[in-house]
Amino acid sequence: MEITTISRRRYTQTVLLAILGSMLIVSVLATLGRASYNLTAAVTSKPDLAVYLLLPEEKIGQLKLLREEKDERHYYAETKDGPKLVILKRGEKQWYVAEVEELRE
Known part of the structure; x- marks a missing residue:
């Protein structure tokens, strides 16, 4: 292909x-990078969102x-299955769920 033809x-359209x-x-x-960064920050520095x-x-309604x-x-936590006690613990880099217990109403 010759450029002169x-x-x-x-040419302008292609460019x-x-x-x-x-x-x-x-x-x-x-x-996508920013969304990934926000999710990482939520799990590492904001435990309320990490739950x-x-x-x-669990479909948590109220916390x-x-x-x-x-x-x-x-x-x-008020969940679809009733109230629950959720215990979060901080790991080396982020929060994790240590225990989830069902509570009686």
Whole structure:
């Protein structure tokens, strides 16, 4: 293919499509990266949000903090199966669910 046989209009269209495609790819990847960063921050530094992310199958409606210690938090959670006591403990890098107990009403 010879570059001299391509019209100016066709060349401009191709270049503009390439630029727009590149911008679209960069913006999608930046959005996904930011969302991933926010989820990581929620699990590592915000334990109140970590409960919702770590226990999605429980369908937690309401969450109350009962006790807060340096490396442990106790929550009262209203779930689809009734009230539960959720205990979170801090690991080396993030919070994790140590125990989930069903409570009587």
